[in-house]
Amino acid sequence: MMRALLRVVNVVVSMLAVYAAANFALSVKAEAQEKSRQPATSTQSTSVRITAEDIRRTPSGKEYIINLMKPGKIFDLDATANSIEPSQIKIRFAKGEVAFDKWLKERLPVEAYAALKSGHLRLGFTKDFLHPKGGVGTSGGVLFTCTGLRCDCEGDEDCNDMFSSGVCGQIAACWDGHCGCLRL
Numbered sequence: 001m002m003r004a005l006l007r008v009v010n011v012v013v014s015m016l017a018v019y020a021a022a023n024f025a026l027s028v029k030a031e032a033q034e035k036s037r038q039p040a041t042s043t044q045s046t047s048v049r050i051t052a053e054d055i056r057r058t059p060s061g062k063e064y065i066i067n068l069m070k071p072g073k074i075f076d077l078d079a080t081a082n083s084i085e086p087s088q089i090k091i092r093f094a095k096g097e098v099a100f101d102k103w104l105k106e107r108l109p110v111e112a113y114a115a116l117k118s119g120h121l122r123l124g125f126t127k128d129f130l131h132p133k134g135g136v137g138t139s140g141g142v143l144f145t146c147t148g149l150r151c152d153c154e155g156d157e158d159c160n161d162m163f164s165s166g167v168c169g170q171i172a173a174c175w176d177g178h179c180g181c182l183r184l
Contacts, residue, residue: 024032044129048075052082063090066123068171074124083117085096091123094096096135107150115175126168126181131160152180 043087048062055064066075068091077084089100104113115121122129144153144162151167159179168181 007165017066032082034102045124046070046073048073050077050084052079052084058088063088063099065090065092065097066121067092068125069094071125074122074128077116077121077123079116079118080120085123086113088117096137100169107182109152111178112175112180121174124172124173125170126163126172128160129174129179130163131156149181149183150180152178154178 008040024098050064050066056093058064066089067073068075082108086101088097090097091100091103111122143158144151144165146152146167151162153162154177159174162179162181169184172179173182174180
């Protein structure tokens with residue numbers, strides 16, 4: 001009788017241990033999911049202005065390099081004085097360098113390309129484009145669109161919502177009040 005009672009106690013203790021382990025695993029998973037839902041926070045980014053003159057000063061036979069290997073900088077290609085020729089630029093990513101002209105045409109709409117003729121095109125890490133929200137309520141929801149691998153927005157509030165929602169990959173671009181990112 002004592003042995004049977006001891007076996008029952010051991011079974012109950014084993015079941016409690018399994019239950020506790022499963023409960024702990026679920027709470028860790030829930031905590032991780034909650035953290036992933038929280039919006040990314042803005043970093044203190046520095047704006048780096050690049051003009052057509054800066055690109056022209058690049059030594060002959062070399063391309064101007066925009067280094068997008070780590071966050072903290074937003075590169076502002078400023079074409080307000082003179083248009084910028086994208087074929088003279090390369091973007092450096094962690095996996096290597098890419099011709100800017102090709103990258104731009106494959107990933108952004110024609111309007112972004114047009115900004116290099118007379119406006120501003122800003123490139124950087126998605127989290128560098130975030131602006132801290134000042135306690136003001138939203139204007140009625142998240143207004144950005146995602147089609148295929150690309151997401152687009154218009155205006156600071158909606159773009160901030162897009163950047164903080166987690167739909168964007170690492171790199172984003174903005175031009176004339178619009179922004180775009182890839183979902184990679």
